[in-house]
Amino acid sequence: MKIGQRGRTFAALIVVSLGLLTALAFVVLPAGARSPGPPHGWEWSSAAPGAAVSLDAHAEALAAHDGVDGASVREIAPTGGANGTLKLLMGRNVRGDRCLAKIGAIVQTSYACLTDLTQGDRALVVFPSFGGSNMNVVDRATLLGVARDDVAGLTVQTIGGSVRPVTLNRWRAFAYTADTAAGVPTAITAYGGGGGGGVLQTYQLDATPPAV
Amino acid sequence: MSWSVGSHVMNNLAIQYSGNWFSDQSPDGVYDRTVAWNTDYIGGSGVNRAGCQIPQSWAWYTVYTNCRFGIGL
Numbered sequence: 001m002k003i004g005q006r007g008r009t010f011a012a013l014i015v016v017s018l019g020l021l022t023a024l025a026f027v028v029l030p031a032g033a034r035s036p037g038p039p040h041g042w043e044w045s046s047a048a049p050g051a052a053v054s055l056d057a058h059a060e061a062l063a064a065h066d067g068v069d070g071a072s073v074r075e076i077a078p079t080g081g082a083n084g085t086l087k088l089l090m091g092r093n094v095r096g097d098r099c100l101a102k103i104g105a106i107v108q109t110s111y112a113c114l115t116d117l118t119q120g121d122r123a124l125v126v127f128p129s130f131g132g133s134n135m136n137v138v139d140r141a142t143l144l145g146v147a148r149d150d151v152a153g154l155t156v157q158t159i160g161g162s163v164r165p166v167t168l169n170r171w172r173a174f175a176y177t178a179d180t181a182a183g184v185p186t187a188i189t190a191y192g193g194g195g196g197g198g199v200l201q202t203y204q205l206d207a208t209p210p211a212v
Numbered sequence: 213m214s215w216s217v218g219s220h221v222m223n224n225l226a227i228q229y230s231g232n233w234f235s236d237q238s239p240d241g242v243y244d245r246t247v248a249w250n251t252d253y254i255g256g257s258g259v260n261r262a263g264c265q266i267p268q269s270w271a272w273y274t275v276y277t278n279c280r281f282g283i284g285l
Contacts, residue, residue, distance in 0.1 A: 058248055065246060100239075106227075107236055110246035117240050131234040145239070206224070209233060 040150035042098070042114050049171040050074025050090055059108055062101065066111040067093045077144050079175035088127065088144040088173055102127050102144060114146075123148045123190040123201040130184065130207045138207045141184045143176040151200060152193030156185040159207070 053075040055063065063070045073091035080086075084105035091111065093099050099111035107129075117125045126145040132138050138159075147154065147168055154166040154174055160182030166174050178184045189202040226235035227249055236247055 062246065062248065102236065106234055106250050108248040108250075109236060112239055112245065119240075125239050127239050128237040129235060130237070131232060134231055135228065135233055206237070 040148050042118055042146075042148060044098075044171065046171075048072060048074055048092075050076035050173075053087070053089060055103075059103055062108055062110055063091060066099065066101075068099050068101075068111045069093070076146070076171040077169065077173035077175040079142055079144065079177045081140060081142060081177035081179050086129065086142050086144060086175075088146070088175070090146075090171075090173075100125065100127070100146065102129070118148075123151050124154075124188065124203060126188060126203055126205075128185075128205055128207075130209075132209055135209055137181060138184050138209055139179070139181040141176075141178040141207060143174070143185060143188060143205075145174055145188075147172045147174065147190060150192055151190045152197060153191040155189050155191070157187045157189070158182060159184045159186055 051074060053073060055070055055073060060070045063073060068091040070091070073089050075087045076090045077088040078085070086102055086104035086107075089101045089103055089111075091099055091101075093111070093113060097113040097115045099113040100117070101111045102109045109127075114125065124145055124147050126143055129142045129144075130138055131140040133140075143156065143166075149172065151168065151172070154168060155163050156166055156176055157163055158178070160180075162182075164176075164183075166176045166188070168174050176185060176188075184207050185205055186207065187202050187204050190200040191197050192200050224235050224237045225245070225247055226233055236245070238245055
């Protein structure tokens, strides 16, 4: 009889302990670990997304400088405008990481890789450029970037107060160009898909003229 | 035609040329990029206030990461 009571007491302690552990896990673990949401990430169905692009010697040198295989480089988002033609390039480095660079009539940049750029649960990687026809104004802008695979839509908010949709292309890349002060973006917002389609993230942009 | 480069925030490198300006901002808030400016576009002679070497004969002028900050300040 004594053993039976001890057994029931022991079993009750186990049940209570499990309950406490479950409650503790619910409090301590991040939401994603408790109930994983839809998987999302930064992979593409194609090994080499984008359109073929011809790199000049300088662009080849920049790719080599950053360990990116020039033969893997593709153009995933082109744009034009007062800043001149700008393209977003994607290539793979020696570790297989996907890396992005901006190339255009006026500027070519080094490659930044998604492993580094997507730290902190980012839904977008945005490469902004701003400019002006004199040092006191901002009247041109270009945004180039890529979106995580759970992003279904984008908008920019402009200095003029409007909200404009930005199209994601088949490589989940985007380009936005402004050639007027009113169209210069102050923020870009990513929306999720599905029934909700709510805001995933908003990125504020700094368009103030530089102190050159 | 002359030009100069500058930066006002830590994620931005800008160039002034012929009265215009143009900036390249980093995608992650830290400007650790190598940037090449097309001197055919912005002009062949310039002032780099960071004191980096400027190969004037190049069609492209490259700002490497080790001279990215303090420019124009």
